[in-house]
Amino acid sequence: MTAPTREPANPRFHKEIVSFTRRGGRLTERQQDAWDDLASTYVLDIPRHTSSTSVDPEFQLDLTETFGREASTIMEIGSGRGEALVHAAHENPDINFLGLEVYIPGVAQALVTMRHLGVTNIRFAIVDAAAALATMLPAASLDELRIWFPDPWHKKRHHKRRLITDDFVPLAARVVKPNGVWRLATDWQEYADQMHEVLLSATGFEYSGVWDERFDDRPITRFEGKGIAAGREIRDLSARRINP
């Protein structure tokens, strides 16, 4: 599979607000090698709609076929360079892990680490999470949804680009199984407060209303490390899907 090229700066593709700006960036030699060897196995070939991060709305992923087995499935949105995802997959070989990421060098770096550790229970979808949650994933298909350090979009005029808003709740509720868990973490207090407000009124989820302990199974990712180095507090939150 060839690495998709950078999104053209075409306003047609930006009719809807998205939570990311597409960064290209060259792959290092090691990333390119890993991509050439492993992408056809671990990066899903997704039928597109209007852009290279969209999904054909008719397409639905068959998780059993995708992973070649029936197992619990945990999905991480914005897996970045795969630090948390590859670690979790390595620690939990009986669980299927799905990573959604639009940053191709990040996915390639995750493939490098997967190869190094011999991890095989991850698949990546290079796709806008909003589209994936709306149509690509079967309803009630995830045991857990993780979103670690989503882009905080600090400036007030950019807040509309944040992933975690009230509009995201029905998307999460569609894909998380009854009793499944939705986990979040951020180093940006004002975004943590927004997440808290979103979870407090999240239809279909049960939320304790207090910050969680730091999630044990997450290594310190690059973004978490930057937050800590800057003296920011890390906030973990979670909510449980109730039986509809």
Ligand SMILES: C[S@@+](CC[C@H](N)C(=O)[O-])C[C@H]1O[C@@H](n2cnc3c(N)ncnc32)[C@H](O)[C@@H]1O
């Ligand atoms: C701030 S980084 C955090 C990466 C990683 N979770 C970590 O802790 O190091 C946020 C990531 O989310 C990805 N992202 C943002 N919006 C997304 C979307 N709608 N669908 C998929 N990935 C997205 C970005 O490309 C970026 O890699």
